[in-house]
Amino acid sequence: xxxILSFPFMQRALVTGILIGLLxxxxxxxxxxxxxxxxGDGIAHASxxxxxxxxxxxxxxxxxAIIYAIVVALIIYGLERSTRLSSDTIIGILFTASMALGVVxxxxxxxxxxxxxxxxxxxxxxITFTDIVLIxxxxxxILVWLLGWHRHLTYATLDPDSATIAGINTQLHxxxxxxxxxxxxxxxxxxxxxxxxSALLIxxxxxxxxxxxxxxxxxxxxxxLSVVVIVxxxxxxxxxxxxxxxxxxxxxxxxxxxxxxxxxxLKRR
Amino acid sequence: xxxxxHKHLEATAILVENLSxxxxxxxxxxxxxxEVAKGRLVAILGPNGSGKTTLMRALLGLQPYxxxxxxxxxxxxxxxxxxxxxxxxxxxxDKSVPMTVGEFxxxxxxxxxxxxxxNESLEEVGLNPVSARAKQMATLSxxxxxxxxxxxxxxxxxxxxxxxxxxxxxxxxxxxxxxxLIGTLNKKHGMTxxxxxxxxxxxxxxxxxxxxxxxSLVCSGPxxxxxxxxxxxxxxxxxxVASHQHKHV
Numbered sequence: 001x002x003x004i005l006s007f008p009f010m011q012r013a014l015v016t017g018i019l020i021g022l023l024x025x026x027x028x029x030x031x032x033x034x035x036x037x038x039x040g041d042g043i044a045h046a047s048x049x050x051x052x053x054x055x056x057x058x059x060x061x062x063x064x065a066i067i068y069a070i071v072v073a074l075i076i077y078g079l080e081r082s083t084r085l086s087s088d089t090i091i092g093i094l095f096t097a098s099m100a101l102g103v104v105x106x107x108x109x110x111x112x113x114x115x116x117x118x119x120x121x122x123x124x125x126x127i128t129f130t131d132i133v134l135i136x137x138x139x140x141x142i143l144v145w146l147l148g149w150h151r152h153l154t155y156a157t158l159d160p161d162s163a164t165i166a167g168i169n170t171q172l173h174x175x176x177x178x179x180x181x182x183x184x185x186x187x188x189x190x191x192x193x194x195x196x197x198s199a200l201l202i203x204x205x206x207x208x209x210x211x212x213x214x215x216x217x218x219x220x221x222x223x224x225l226s227v228v229v230i231v232x233x234x235x236x237x238x239x240x241x242x243x244x245x246x247x248x249x250x251x252x253x254x255x256x257x258x259x260x261x262x263x264x265x266l267k268r269r
Numbered sequence: 270x271x272x273x274x275h276k277h278l279e280a281t282a283i284l285v286e287n288l289s290x291x292x293x294x295x296x297x298x299x300x301x302x303x304e305v306a307k308g309r310l311v312a313i314l315g316p317n318g319s320g321k322t323t324l325m326r327a328l329l330g331l332q333p334y335x336x337x338x339x340x341x342x343x344x345x346x347x348x349x350x351x352x353x354x355x356x357x358x359x360x361x362x363d364k365s366v367p368m369t370v371g372e373f374x375x376x377x378x379x380x381x382x383x384x385x386x387x388n389e390s391l392e393e394v395g396l397n398p399v400s401a402r403a404k405q406m407a408t409l410s411x412x413x414x415x416x417x418x419x420x421x422x423x424x425x426x427x428x429x430x431x432x433x434x435x436x437x438x439x440x441x442x443x444x445x446x447x448x449x450l451i452g453t454l455n456k457k458h459g460m461t462x463x464x465x466x467x468x469x470x471x472x473x474x475x476x477x478x479x480x481x482x483x484x485s486l487v488c489s490g491p492x493x494x495x496x497x498x499x500x501x502x503x504x505x506x507x508x509x510v511a512s513h514q515h516k517h518v
Contacts, residue, residue: 161331165329166351166377209365
């Protein structure tokens, strides 16, 4: 079994998977607290336009998609504050408009696009050393920000008015959270794909909330679960010869349902 | 009435001059002016939609205003951020977020405030620190939650304490205890306390000053002077005054 760890593609997949898993599971706590589960899905789908733009212009799609996703995240933030529309409505509009733009751009790109399929559904075989450096750099930056300012971010999320009065720049922290989410979701697209990536943002945090009573362990369990399901999912996908992204999500969903069942049975006792 | 010096009482904690706020061209506050001396316990009274919460949010720097001046201790509001306690009207802990009372308070704790202040502030609001800190936020009753929110607001010993309808969701016996607690905090720490309330009877008996609001300021002063039949009629209408006259006029 250990021999699969000797494959360079599996080593790269595990390293990036663990980094992305930790990142999304930690950010997922704030996504759950802010009831913005649709945000991750919206950003991931919207990033198709950035990916298509990268493919069309011959520039590396991932960096272009990151920049595009940050712009979309900032537009969502701006519209949430300047209009009466709900966050879900705004995300729904930007998500579909960006996907439409992506489809138009891809139609203008001549020939078959094998890279596109890997972005849609994720492909661990396409993860390069450059991707690891890019993902590692952003993940370190975002995790350092979270480690240093998680209390301010939590306070700003729980009770924005009280946090403002306490002297915390709640707007800045919210903007940084939106940017961190946009970047992390796009970084994870190579592993899980546009269609599935938001699951890693939601499932570990949701499972953790069922298993613990303290906020501190809420973070730790979410991160740990995310790493476990990614490693298990990757290994399982190798042995059963199934798509890695989909297998990871199926493992995560199974753990969630087990936790939900366990928590229900415990409450009944 | 208070234990602190006369000089302290004369210092102005809050100064509001000609404050006007409109939403979509509809005036919510019109030319409101008043002063609150340091160490006073003040209640903002008024019917629903009279601008009470808007006024409090403006005093906290959370509500932009079209006209007027607001100064806290003769300085801009933001100069006092970190030195203001606030108990919001609506705060419902999210059931999907596991968090203990201890964690909830610690998140709001300024790093300059020692950790033992958590226990002290819980004791001050009448909660057992050991058992209260371990409780889940989502399982607190309305009264317990209000006490925890007050403990959070006073943890840093602020000079100013704002409470937006602190008795919402609490039974009559709990209301009485809550107002007594707020009075004790005001006297013990010399905090200037501003609270919004609908409880005219309890307020009249326990505060130093009332600000009667119905878009504009109807009356301001000690309750026994300001809460006249005329001012209460302007606030709540003649029917209310007729039915409550025997109680406080």
